[in-house]
Amino acid sequence: MATIYAVGVGPGDPELITRKAERIIRHCPTICAPTGAADAASYALSIVEHLLDRSKQEILTRVFPMLKKGPELEAAWEAVADEVIDRIDQGEDVAFITIGDPCLYSTFLYIYKIIRAKRADITVEIIPGISSINAAAAAAGIPLGIAGEHIAILPATYEDYELRKILKEFDTVVLMKVNRVFDRVYAMLMELGLVDKGVFIRRVGSPQQEVIFDLTSLVGKELDYLSMLIVRR
Amino acid sequence: MATIYAVGVGPGDPELITRKAERIIRHCPTICAPTGAADAASYALSIVEHLLDRSKQEILTRVFPMLKKGPELEAAWEAVADEVIDRIDQGEDVAFITIGDPCLYSTFLYIYKIIRAKRADITVEIIPGISSINAAAAAAGIPLGIAGEHIAILPATYEDYELRKILKEFDTVVLMKVNRVFDRVYAMLMELGLVDKGVFIRRVGSPQQEVIFDLTSLVGKELDYLSMLIVRR
Numbered sequence: 505m506a507t508i509y510a511v512g513v514g515p516g517d518p519e520l521i522t523r524k525a526e527r528i529i530r531h532c533p534t535i536c537a538p539t540g541a542a543d544a545a546s547y548a549l550s551i552v553e554h555l556l557d558r559s560k561q562e563i564l565t566r567v568f569p570m571l572k573k574g575p576e577l578e579a580a581w582e583a584v585a586d587e588v589i590d591r592i593d594q595g596e597d598v599a600f601i602t603i604g605d606p607c608l609y610s611t612f613l614y615i616y617k618i619i620r621a622k623r624a625d626i627t628v629e630i631i632p633g634i635s636s637i638n639a640a641a642a643a644a645g646i647p648l649g650i651a652g653e654h655i656a657i658l659p660a661t662y663e664d665y666e667l668r669k670i671l672k673e674f675d676t677v678v679l680m681k682v683n684r685v686f687d688r689v690y691a692m693l694m695e696l697g698l699v700d701k702g703v704f705i706r707r708v709g710s711p712q713q714e715v716i717f718d719l720t721s722l723v724g725k726e727l728d729y730l731s732m733l734i735v736r737r
Numbered sequence: 738m739a740t741i742y743a744v745g746v747g748p749g750d751p752e753l754i755t756r757k758a759e760r761i762i763r764h765c766p767t768i769c770a771p772t773g774a775a776d777a778a779s780y781a782l783s784i785v786e787h788l789l790d791r792s793k794q795e796i797l798t799r800v801f802p803m804l805k806k807g808p809e810l811e812a813a814w815e816a817v818a819d820e821v822i823d824r825i826d827q828g829e830d831v832a833f834i835t836i837g838d839p840c841l842y843s844t845f846l847y848i849y850k851i852i853r854a855k856r857a858d859i860t861v862e863i864i865p866g867i868s869s870i871n872a873a874a875a876a877a878g879i880p881l882g883i884a885g886e887h888i889a890i891l892p893a894t895y896e897d898y899e900l901r902k903i904l905k906e907f908d909t910v911v912l913m914k915v916n917r918v919f920d921r922v923y924a925m926l927m928e929l930g931l932v933d934k935g936v937f938i939r940r941v942g943s944p945q946q947e948v949i950f951d952l953t954s955l956v957g958k959e960l961d962y963l964s965m966l967i968v969r970r
Contacts, residue, residue, distance in 0.1 A: 607875055609884070631875065634865050654892075657888040
């Protein structure tokens with residue numbers, strides 16, 4: 505029986521793809537890059553474009569940019585899952601490509617859940633990728649954790665009291681997609697005397713990568729969707 | 738001027754090395770694999786052995802198995818740092834290889850600190866690697882985080898009250914090197930009704946890899962040094 509591969513393609517630099525990801529992407533007749541964000545599908549594809557043979561491989565992209573939640577989005581994911589299951593039933597391996605790592609906040613995880621519920625008999629193999637978190641720390645030249653340090657990773661969904669507590673209790677706090685909430689987070693770092701302990705990284709692993717230690721320069725600015733903040737006490 | 742590269746070589750499977758890591762390991766005349774654990778240096782080397790040319794490359798391994806902390810260990814790290822700086826001053830690039838990712842609990846981070854303090858003029862480039870955390874989640878087929886979920890990563894150094902609080906407040910808790918404290922953690926998972934929410938992964942990415950969902954089967958056993966527990970509520 506055919507296999508579904510969830511393949512992490514790393515943060516953006518095509519050199520940060522693993523050999524295993526490369527082998528599987530070259531091998532699968534169908535490459536699937538569905539996403540909730542308008543530019544994420546094309547970004548994932550651009551990372552692996554040099555590995556694809558569009559004359560022999562079918563590329564499925566499905567974008568649902570206007571939907572955040574609810575039955576309409578569920579139905580759209582389900583349609584993708586059905587399409588993939590159909591390929592598997594025809595005996596064709598399918599590779600889902602995801603930016604970064606498939607297990608860390610990827611859109612693949614939604615479809616995985618649906619496929620698991622519909623067809624527990626289909627083999628799903630997950631190929632880990634370099635996550636944007638590890639790549640961002642490397643680009644900034646800072647540790648995520650040394651020895652016994654505690655690390656917290658939070659998407660941009662938290663109340664101020666939660667964030668305050670976590671910033672006090674953890675050695676390293678990684679705030680994903682911080683663009684949406686930056687000014688609020690900045691105010692809290694000021695309050696806690698941590699403004700000089702943070703580093704902002706945008707579009708890590710891409711040609712647009714920027715590492716910014718002067719957080720004050722970012723206040724009130726329009727920030728990139730693919731950006732994060734790492735705070736180390 | 739020559740460059741120090743800190744190169745993450747992934748969790749164990751040589752196919753989980755990135756192209757960038759491969760290029761740099763092949764290119765550097767000196768490969769350094771120092772470590773605090775007796776078998777970790779040889780493990781990192783075994784992952785990249787097929788990339789090395791021992792007739793042309795010098796392999797520095799330094800192991801300090803008996804020392805946990807203190808001035809003796811500091812002096813040992815310092816000796817390695819001096820050796821590396823010496824190579825750099827001779828114009829030779831040096832690659833430090835680390836299992837997993839260099840920014841996440843690697844021994845490189847100690848030497849990095851020393852080198853930064855001694856010689857801020859030397860360029861240090863960090864090449865991210867697949868961390869054992871991402872590889873373990875992939876092997877177990879479970880998400881680390883979906884949508885707005887909060888993730889905590891803890892080495893085996895916490896008090897019971899800390900762990901209890903974090904298990905209650907975070908969606909996913911990753912416990913590194915859990916072998917030392919497993920029975921204590923198991924008791925707490927029982928208390929919180931989370932025993933069936935945990936998965937134990939040992940030696941991820943190696944031929945000895947095991948994924949164990951039945952935590953009860955591990956109680957009282959001698960567990961592997963390279964093992965972790967992922968708990969998802």
